[in-house]
Amino acid sequence: MDVIIINGGRALAGTVATSGAKNAALPLLFSSLLAEGEHIYRNVPRLKDIDSTELLLRHLNCKIQRTGNQFKVSVNRPDSLVAPYDIVRKMRASILCLGPLLARYGKAKVSLPGGCAIGSRPINLHIEPLRQLGATIDIENGYVIAQASKLVGDKIVFEKVTVGGTENIMMAATLARGITVLENAAMEPEIVDLAHCLKKMGARIEGEGSSVISIKGVDELHPCEHRVIPDRIEAGTLLISGAITGGDVRVENCVPADIQALITKMRESGFDLETGQDWVRVKACDEWAAVDIDTAPHPGFPTDLQAQFMALMTQARGTSVITEQIFENRFMHVQELLRMGANITQKSQVAIVHGNRGELSGAQVMATDLRASACLVLAGLAATGETVVNRIYHLDRGYDHLEKKLQQLGARIERHAEGSI
Ligand code: EPZ
Numbered sequence: 001m002d003v004i005i006i007n008g009g010r011a012l013a014g015t016v017a018t019s020g021a022k023n024a025a026l027p028l029l030f031s032s033l034l035a036e037g038e039h040i041y042r043n044v045p046r047l048k049d050i051d052s053t054e055l056l057l058r059h060l061n062c063k064i065q066r067t068g069n070q071f072k073v074s075v076n077r078p079d080s081l082v083a084p085y086d087i088v089r090k091m092r093a094s095i096l097c098l099g100p101l102l103a104r105y106g107k108a109k110v111s112l113p114g115g116c117a118i119g120s121r122p123i124n125l126h127i128e129p130l131r132q133l134g135a136t137i138d139i140e141n142g143y144v145i146a147q148a149s150k151l152v153g154d155k156i157v158f159e160k161v162t163v164g165g166t167e168n169i170m171m172a173a174t175l176a177r178g179i180t181v182l183e184n185a186a187m188e189p190e191i192v193d194l195a196h197c198l199k200k201m202g203a204r205i206e207g208e209g210s211s212v213i214s215i216k217g218v219d220e221l222h223p224c225e226h227r228v229i230p231d232r233i234e235a236g237t238l239l240i241s242g243a244i245t246g247g248d249v250r251v252e253n254c255v256p257a258d259i260q261a262l263i264t265k266m267r268e269s270g271f272d273l274e275t276g277q278d279w280v281r282v283k284a285c286d287e288w289a290a291v292d293i294d295t296a297p298h299p300g301f302p303t304d305l306q307a308q309f310m311a312l313m314t315q316a317r318g319t320s321v322i323t324e325q326i327f328e329n330r331f332m333h334v335q336e337l338l339r340m341g342a343n344i345t346q347k348s349q350v351a352i353v354h355g356n357r358g359e360l361s362g363a364q365v366m367a368t369d370l371r372a373s374a375c376l377v378l379a380g381l382a383a384t385g386e387t388v389v390n391r392i393y394h395l396d397r398g399y400d401h402l403e404k405k406l407q408q409l410g411a412r413i414e415r416h417a418e419g420s421i
Helices: 022-034 048-059 092-105 124-132 163-173 189-200 232-244 256-269 303-313 332-339 370-382 393-398 402-408
Strands: 002-007 013-017 037-042 063-067 070-075 107-111 136-140 143-147 155-157 179-183 204-206 212-216 225-227 248-252 273-275 279-282 318-323 343-347 350-355 364-366 386-390 412-417
Touching: 002 370, 013 402, 022 037, 022 048, 022 070, 022 092, 022 163, 022 189, 048 063, 048 070, 048 092, 048 393, 092 107, 092 124, 092 143, 092 163, 124 136, 124 163, 163 179, 163 189, 163 212, 189 204, 189 225, 232 248, 232 256, 232 279, 232 303, 232 370, 232 402, 256 273, 256 279, 256 303, 303 318, 303 332, 303 350, 303 370, 332 343, 332 364, 332 370, 364 370, 370 386, 370 393, 370 402, 370 412, 402 412
Parallel strands: 013 248, 037 225, 155 179, 364 386
Antiparallel strands: 002 386, 002 412, 037 070, 063 070, 107 143, 136 143, 179 212, 204 212, 248 279, 273 279, 318 350, 343 350
16 A cells, blocks of 8 residues: 655645546546446546446446546446446445436446445435435345336425435436426535536536526436536645645636635635636745634535645644534544644544644654545645655545645655555
C-alpha cells in the first residue's frame, strides 16, 4: 500500500485546476444503462471509484473505451442483470445501477452495498420509492432483487434528503409511465448535472436543483455526449490547502457558486477570497478566526468538506464548534489530528476545536476514509516536520493525483510505495 510523505510549513502559491466531479461522474456513468448505444462522457476524473464503475459496467455487457479523461460506454443488453457482491463491495455507489436496470429491463439483482467507515449507509430511501413506483423488491442473501413489468409514476416524498436516493429514483422515473414528482429532493450540483445529461438523452425533467423535481416518463431514451462538471469538493480541498499554509492559491476550472457555503465561512474566518467566472483565489493570511459549521444538504455546508475544514480550524485563533449532521461516524480524522498535536474534544456529533497556529507536528497517521485522508494531507502541509499518511488508497478513491496538484503549488509532498522508504 502506498504512503504519502509531506514536509510541512511551506506556504503554497500558484494556480491549480480541478478535475471532473467524482460524485457527478458516478451517477452519469450508471445512467448510460438507460439507453443502449454509445455514450461519450468527457472530463471524467481518473479515480479508483471510476475504475470500479468500469468493472461493473463491463460486467453488465458494456464495452468501455477510456482515452485520458474521455470515457466511451457502448451499452448492450446485459446477459445478466446482476451486480455482484465482489464488485459492489468495492464501491457503495454501485447501487445507482438499480434504478436504471429496473426501469430499462424490468428487473435487477444488486448486492446490498453495506456500510462504510463513516456510517451504516442504508438504502431504504432507494427501495421504498421504487416499491411506490410499482416494483416488487425482496432482500435475499445480501441482494436487492427487484422486478417491475413497467414502473408507474407517483408522488415520492423523501423523509430525509438523499443524494443517491434522488439520483436512483430520478433515473428510474425517466422510463416510468406517467409523471413522478420527487419532494424533498436533494439539490446538489451533481443532481443538476445528471438531470441535464438525462434531458440530452430525451428525458422530460423539471425542477432539478430545487427540492421538487418532476419527471414525465418517456418510452425510450437515446445515448448522448456529456461533460462532467468540475469537482466542487476537490476545489474546496485545494482552496483550503492554500489557506491552511498561509499561501496564495487560485483554483481554476471550478464553479464558485457550488462552494458558496465554504467561501462564506472562510470569509467569516478572515480570509480574503476573490472569485471569477470559473475560479476562486485565496490570498495569503497570517491569522484567521475560528468559526462554527454545521454540515447540511446543499446549499448548506457540505459534509464532504467537514474534515478538511476541521484541519483549517486547528490553526485558527479561538474555538470552533463543528457539528456533523449528515453521517453518524464522520469524525475518525479527529484521533489522527490529536496525534499531530491538535486540541479537539469530540462529543457524539460535535467536535470542539481549540485552534492554535503552529501547534501541529508531523507524525505517522492513518487514513480511515476518503475525506479524512484529505484532512490529514492538509494538516501535514501545515505541520512542522514530516507527516506520513498511511492507507492512502482511501484518497485515491476520490482525488485525481492530489499530490501532483499540491506539488504544482510548491508543496513538499511525495507518494511512495510502502516499504520503499
Ligand atoms: C452522496 O452519498 C455522496 N456520494 C457522498 O460523498 C456525500 O457525502 C453524500 O451524498 C451527502 O452529500 C456520492 O455521490 C457517490 P445520502 P449518498 O443518500 O448518496 C441517509 C464522498 O466523500 N440515508 O445523501 O450515499 C444516510 O445514511 C462521499 O465523496 C438513509 O437513511 O448520501 C445519510 O445519513 C461520502 N437512507 C443521509 O441520508 C437511504 O436510503 C445522506 O445520505 C439513503 C441515505
